[in-house]
Amino acid sequence: MQKNKAAVKPIGGYLELELPKGNEYYPDLVHLNTGRNALEYILLQKKYHKIYIPYFTCDVILEPIVKLDIQYQFYHVDKQLDPIIDFEIESDASFLYTNYFGIKLEKIVELSHKIKNLIVDNSQAFFSEPLPGVDTFYSCRKFFGVPDGAYLSIKRKLAKKFPVDNSTHRFSHLIKSIDSGIESGYSDYVNNNKDLENNEIRSMSLLTRKMLSSINYNECVFVRQRNFNFLHKHLAEYNLLKFDATDEHTVPMVYPFLTNDKHLKVHLIQKRIYVATYWPNVFKWTKKNTTENFLAQCLVPLPIDQRYDLQDMFNMLNILRLFL
Ligand SMILES: Cc1ncc(COP(=O)(O)O)c(C=O)c1O
Incomplete structure (x- = not known):
């Protein structure tokens, strides 16, 4: 009988990082x-x-x-x-x-x-x-x-x-x-x-x-949608970007808040609300008067991910309101 050395699983030794055993979201891709x-x-x-x-x-x-x-x-x-x-x-x-x-x-x-x-x-x-x-x-x-x-x-x-x-x-x-x-x-x-x-x-x-394989995807979906919809309820009227609250098929990355205030991101970062710029290279690629340049400057991607509960959203909203 031929022995396949690579297939023999080692047993014992130290313990490794423990993660819950679950399934990937896209196992077949x-x-x-x-x-x-x-x-x-x-x-x-x-x-x-x-x-x-x-x-x-x-x-x-x-x-x-x-x-x-x-x-x-x-x-x-x-x-x-x-x-x-x-x-x-x-x-x-x-x-x-x-x-x-x-x-x-x-x-x-x-x-x-x-x-x-x-x-x-x-x-x-x-x-x-x-x-x-x-x-x-x-x-x-x-x-x-x-x-x-x-x-x-x-x-x-x-x-x-x-x-x-x-x-x-x-x-x-x-x-x-x-x-x-x-x-x-x-x-x-x-x-x-x-x-x-x-x-x-x-x-x-x-x-x-x-x-x-260790992520609770249902929980991530729930939290993101809940946080997004909470912010949308309070910010939709100020948001220059128009969209509906999320339905079951939409699970956003962030809450995109578009404003005319090009300093809003800096104000938030100073208050330790870390919002990214999507994307810094757009300033190099486009002229100042283009939509993309405006979006890169003024679109504020507010975090809504699975780390945060509604109290966090409420706190962020209160800080944001100082600048509206
Ligand atoms: C819109 C978009 N597409 C593609 C990518 C590339 O993804 P990755 O970093 O996994 O190559 C990024 C960011 O890096 C991105 O922001």
Whole structure:
């Protein structure tokens, strides 16, 4: 009998990090290391010669496009984050649209009927299920405390087997924040983000996969929707971005609050409400008078995630009200 050494599981030794054993949310999708590499996977598989991308997105999505030397053309979005398609889309080119903050499902369904080679970037919409036949990718770290990881929905897989990633060295911010607070882990977070740049396509690390199998997804959905709807009830009248309260199909990443006050983000950060800028590269890509420049400056993404209860939302709202 042939013995397969690799299959023999070691027994004993020290105990490892204990995580609840559960299931991933997308066990059947392709498991990859990053969202940008999921886009690379699509571009390799589909062999597109050109892609349309929004000015309003993260510059890391250019990594695979530049690497594969694919033509790209920017397009604009309007103040409601809908694409402005006032040009002819070349029939064999692809069109990338982002499910902004997780609230653009309706627009995506509409686009999927009109655009042949639509690619959906669901990095900000983890819980938005892929539409049949529409290439869709997810970046896990925008929704959960994981160092990396991406899922991809694509009909035909590449034949190539990719090496498995290792995430141990990108883990520090996730544990430092528990011991010493979110502020003290911030520089590690920045460095660990840097480490995700220009990597080869790899399969999702076992560590990330294990963490993603330990999450109570029902609870995350419930908390995000509850927090989002609470803020919306109190802020809708001031919000320049118009949308409905969430229904069961929409699980937002943040509450996007659009205001004319370009200093609001700074005021909140000074009060230790850490709101991100989506996305700093937009200031380089666009002129001052463009919608995207305004969005990058004035769109305040308020945290609503599973860490927070309604008391936290109430406290944040009270601070925000000081500046309205
Ligand atoms: C809209 C959007 N798409 C894609 C990505 C890329 O995801 P990843 O960092 O997993 O490559 C990001 C951020 O990094 C993003 O903000």
